[in-house]
Amino acid sequence: MIALLVAVFTPALGAALLAVLPNLTLAGWLNVALAATSVGGAVTLAVEILNSGALTAHGFHIDAFNIYLVVLTAFIGLTTAIFSRPYMSHVCQSGRVSRTHMRLYHAMFQGFMFTMLVALTTNNLGVLWVAVEGATLATVLLVSLYRTPEAVEAAWKYFILCGVGIAQALFGTVLVYFAAQHALPDPSAGLTWTTLHAHAAQLHPTVMSIAFVFLLVGYGTKVGLVPLHNWLPDAHSEGPTPMSAVLSGLLLNIGLYAIVRLKMLTDGALAQGTNPHLAGQLMMGFGLLSFVVAGLFLHRQRDIKRMFSYSSIEHMGLMTFAFGIGGPLATFGALLHMLVHSLTKSAIFVTVGHATHVAGTQAIDHIRGLIRTQPAVGWGLLIGVVAISGFPPFGVFTSEFLLLSATMQYWPWLTPILLTGLVIAFAGLFRHLQPMVYGAAPIEQRAVRANMLPVALHLGLVLWLGLAIPGFLSRWLDQATQLIAGSHLL
């Protein structure tokens, strides 16, 4: 319990502290220290949960599914904080961000971590909504941090579209509560996930299916599912790069996490009905559409950060599709994919941040010869993209292979679409990547100070997961699979 409080509330404390701390150098280090404390809490909590099973207390509920996301979130928060310290002080020195805004940045970074950890650990669907909305509110001012017309426009779009989307999710939540009023012995516990899950079969199926549609649209906006994805490339490309890394690597996961939790309830309610897989089929449809459309859009991008945000949409679509298929194999694959995608994508964004500093622009056409100018950044980008495209021996290959096998098992005729989509996305990434990393470097291009430690760490982990998933982790993911799909894979 103490570990839980440390993991979740350290960032809240940090947000308050960093908002008033005037010394920016100290703030950068403190940001790292707070993130590290949170990781410590999360890991301790994970060990407790793995040894003694799920923990439900004081409005929190931790089981194998969310604890792995808590550890992942805290870990990527830490590596991004390590990256952001020199990066943001560099941005501050170049005069693009004032000192007040730097304080805002640090405070909101921690505030964002706090809302995400609350969203993951809470047992209450209402608090989940509040936390997800809170994550939007914490990041919206960071997207417009540079105050350029583009940044302000991106932030406005982000705010409005996510606000509208999330309002639909609240309506869905109200409907779930409405259904619970007539099914639960204690109606006031009608938003408690564990209680709802225990009584899922009594929930009214029609109300639950209407509610799920609203919830899917609402949280789907956060995941960036097509056609609700418009805010995502703008917000990811205009904000500071550390924000892009956490938005792509973590925030999208939270939306998907919420959808999966609610799918578990809806499946329970619909189990006896005429169409028990309605929720899954909706997710498959949205997921596959996002996967294919984002893959096609990859080809048309001219901004490097926009390109990788479309790649995020593509992968989130794939995961949504996989969770929609259900069954142990697809669920295990989707959980693994969530893990490796977050690690790889945040590593890529960190590298992209350095690459844009080297080239002085985000335009793909003007980023050339990275390997020649700064080999670490060039190779980092190349290896990151190789990993995210699903080449062996990286972890993304393993998870995509599992997802393909699951598709062949349950929906064989969808396999060609999936394979084509993967090839299209691969081609889209590489046609832009090749001239950026090879190619002739402009003469005046100089190397910058780059901290590649987070990248090396993330890509190393992804490589490790591709070669051999350690026993404890596979058992862990298997426990989560059991929770979601109802049966073990291993």
Next chain:
Amino acid sequence: MTLMHLSLTEQSVFVLAALVLLSSFALLAQTRLLSAVHAFAWQGALVAAVTALMASAGDEPHLYLSAALTLTLKALLIPWMLHRLIRRLALERHVETVRRPAVITLAGAAIVVFCYWVVLPIARLELAATRNILAISLSVVLLGLLMMVARRQAVSQVIGFMSMENGLFLAAAAATGGMPLVVELGVAFDVLVAAVLFGVFFLQIRDSIDSLDVDRLNRLTETDTTTVPGTEARP
């Protein structure tokens, strides 16, 4: 079941809910910003009144708190903030040209019909009394959405956004007898922060495009070939 069989409280809840829906249409048709803010404040007050009625009918004291919260936030605080911003941005006399007002109003009516259709399966349950409320609150949510789509002015879009939230508050209070207190407080907090952030954004948008016409926020597109957005500074 006819209306006469309902208790007086339930009848008044229905009347008030119908007035909330009416105020949504008023918002949709209102082209002067200040009048729109006033209509929005009235809508908030009506939602608060519904909540208070439900509290007295169901004997649920925590709903009184929720009603007070809605009244302060939606009928007083946020309209006051919007009022101040409009005056600060010198938009008091601003009259917005709404394109195709007839189509928009008809679309609004169609939305209401659609919402009644969506809740039909719920209405077949024994919960007949709540189906009207659910349909109306869903209509208010979607009418707010329509307003955001139809308007090009940032302040009107925000009013549309906030009136969506009113629909959600109505659903929570009238259909389910109020969400748990912690959730109510959390939602209210989020709405308040959102309102403050919107104010910040009005100023940022005006500084960046010298107007609050969001149609002019059009730099970020998929097919833009001439300018490349967002370049990071060279060290």
